[in-house]
Amino acid sequence: MNAEEDFFQVKNLRVHFPVRGGVFKKAIGACKAVDGVSFSISKGQTVGLVGESGCGKSTLAKSIVQLVKPTAGELFFKGRLLVPGEGLTEYRKSVQMVFQDPAESLNSRMTVGAMVQEPMDIHRIGDKGSRLKRVERLLEQVGLPASSARRYPFEFSGGQRQRIGIARALALNPEFLVLDEPVSALDVSVQSQVLNLLMSLQQDLGLSYLLIAHDLAVVKHISDIIAVMYLGKMVEMGPSSEIYSNPKHAYTQALLSAIPIPDPSLKREKLIIPGDIPSPINPPEGCAYGHRVSATNYQESIQAESVWKKVGVDHWVLECPCCVSPL
Amino acid sequence: MKDQIAKPLLSVTDLSVSFSTDEGEVTALDRVDFDVFSGKTVGLVGESGCGKSVTAYSIMRLLPKPMGKVISGKVNFNGIDLLNLSPEKMREVRGNQIGMIFQEPMNALNPVQKIGAQLSEVFNIHKNITDHQAWLNSIQMLDAVGIPSPENRVHEYPHQLSGGMRQRVVIAMALACQPKLIIADEPTTALDVTVQAQILDLLKNLQKKSGSSILLITHDLGVIAETCDEVCVMYAGRIVEKGSTRKIFAQPKHSYTQDLLDSIPRLDGTPKKKLRTIEGIVPSLLDLNNGCRFGPRSGREHTEAQLSERSPMREVSEGHWVEACPVCVEL
Numbered sequence: 001m002n003a004e005e006d007f008f009q010v011k012n013l014r015v016h017f018p019v020r021g022g023v024f025k026k027a028i029g030a031c032k033a034v035d036g037v038s039f040s041i042s043k044g045q046t047v048g049l050v051g052e053s054g055c056g057k058s059t060l061a062k063s064i065v066q067l068v069k070p071t072a073g074e075l076f077f078k079g080r081l082l083v084p085g086e087g088l089t090e091y092r093k094s095v096q097m098v099f100q101d102p103a104e105s106l107n108s109r110m111t112v113g114a115m116v117q118e119p120m121d122i123h124r125i126g127d128k129g130s131r132l133k134r135v136e137r138l139l140e141q142v143g144l145p146a147s148s149a150r151r152y153p154f155e156f157s158g159g160q161r162q163r164i165g166i167a168r169a170l171a172l173n174p175e176f177l178v179l180d181e182p183v184s185a186l187d188v189s190v191q192s193q194v195l196n197l198l199m200s201l202q203q204d205l206g207l208s209y210l211l212i213a214h215d216l217a218v219v220k221h222i223s224d225i226i227a228v229m230y231l232g233k234m235v236e237m238g239p240s241s242e243i244y245s246n247p248k249h250a251y252t253q254a255l256l257s258a259i260p261i262p263d264p265s266l267k268r269e270k271l272i273i274p275g276d277i278p279s280p281i282n283p284p285e286g287c288a289y290g291h292r293v294s295a296t297n298y299q300e301s302i303q304a305e306s307v308w309k310k311v312g313v314d315h316w317v318l319e320c321p322c323c324v325s326p327l
Numbered sequence: 328m329k330d331q332i333a334k335p336l337l338s339v340t341d342l343s344v345s346f347s348t349d350e351g352e353v354t355a356l357d358r359v360d361f362d363v364f365s366g367k368t369v370g371l372v373g374e375s376g377c378g379k380s381v382t383a384y385s386i387m388r389l390l391p392k393p394m395g396k397v398i399s400g401k402v403n404f405n406g407i408d409l410l411n412l413s414p415e416k417m418r419e420v421r422g423n424q425i426g427m428i429f430q431e432p433m434n435a436l437n438p439v440q441k442i443g444a445q446l447s448e449v450f451n452i453h454k455n456i457t458d459h460q461a462w463l464n465s466i467q468m469l470d471a472v473g474i475p476s477p478e479n480r481v482h483e484y485p486h487q488l489s490g491g492m493r494q495r496v497v498i499a500m501a502l503a504c505q506p507k508l509i510i511a512d513e514p515t516t517a518l519d520v521t522v523q524a525q526i527l528d529l530l531k532n533l534q535k536k537s538g539s540s541i542l543l544i545t546h547d548l549g550v551i552a553e554t555c556d557e558v559c560v561m562y563a564g565r566i567v568e569k570g571s572t573r574k575i576f577a578q579p580k581h582s583y584t585q586d587l588l589d590s591i592p593r594l595d596g597t598p599k600k601k602l603r604t605i606e607g608i609v610p611s612l613l614d615l616n617n618g619c620r621f622g623p624r625s626g627r628e629h630t631e632a633q634l635s636e637r638s639p640m641r642e643v644s645e646g647h648w649v650e651a652c653p654v655c656v657e658l
Contacts, residue, residue: 221592260549
């Protein structure tokens, strides 16, 4: 959307999964998990991605780190178009991922040291001695004692395991981290420790983050830009304070209103969204959100073409006759 | 709270529960004490392993046998001493006078039985009505919890419903016999915030209609603030602070409650500001001290005696009780 921010850019990304059926398991349809998403991230910036489960957040993250092959669309990293098979190793060094559940993303039969060292082994960085030193330094950087290297994941608590996951992601000196729900499996008191760690690492190392989380207060706290996704499409994107104070899309408004606020003296009317997010295999015609809430102008959205519209400084919204009031 | 004229619907007094594990006997609940009054919503909040769910399971007499057992204490529900009921009598209370909503609706429902059959079962067990009438009641219940076209949904299986719809079915089952008390154990943790808002709204409306009480267990302070009249903050098997939600959020007395409230990011907070953290992790139940249990994590100097001897609960203002550790609580 913005040409000068060329650190990381996604253009019109689509990820469609074939739906197979019949005797010969032919593709009889497509599950449009990510359906035409474009955005960019500047150096040192955090973009928060929010949306309900099933809206395509995690698929988008996986396609960015190339764990899922995009069906169409382009990824640009530092101004260079990413071509499959070409320079992918270099790209993977710079773009790393931290997963949601540290209990599942760590190998229970490997020592912590071996796991944090593995990326360096694969990419043949340094010799044995320097790798061991780097592992110790990484562990200290994420707030674990260097002696943890000889221990196994089960010996650690949830928060510590997530720190191990972060150390592993940092092993190759990446510039960009994709964080898929990094704190949602953690207790409140531990969650703030990990969030503080992520913020200080960003400051020290100049990292860029794509943060996926369903806790909107967490996203607001650490993001510069917030992007809202609904059923495979991005519906609104803008500076985080703008999105919270002045949301334009009806879905963003409802999503924000649903957040429980820890202040019992606050009384507010909630916008309750009825129903569930529709299936991306068989999405409704026209505006998917307008269909869910039976918006009055929903019929108009079937004919309307959805285009991005600028509504403020870096604040964009997907135009829609039923969900965005005309300016 | 005990001196009030109105009698509480549920009164848990000095409840202690222990589990025998391979590593030895652990105390999961240590003299937990609270009341739930008629028509009120009381929240139990705390981090994982603090004993929230064990409290619920003890009240329902659903502790895993033979590992878990109640060592001392009383649970009085509507004049009935629940802990000394015969298993048969307890079954009459469970699902009939006390309904329970579980965290993960997929695990709470039988995957190979139609929703209608699962709902009818509740009526067949507790009410003396015909199968046909039970089926009709089931449809009515599904309608009451906001499931569209309930007459078709009764024929479906749990996997055909979304997470939010499944939780509605679980709520319908819990409410089928119009219980006086509903125990909801993390009813919205597995759901999206939008669906969470729907479910909490539904519970509130149903409560308004039926006048039942709710014991809500959650780790989400936002959910507590929006739904509960009173809250009990639990830490390592104990209630460290309890009182009206307004008082506890406005003037938390125990440093654990204060730290917990300060460590969550707020929508109106300064972005990217360093969050308050609580050092270390929730202690293992295997090596708990007897004194102030938050002491070792509180970052404040505790004496040997304060760590080994439990401070009594003290009423700091009307209905607001706190475990009066002289270091963690400024009186």
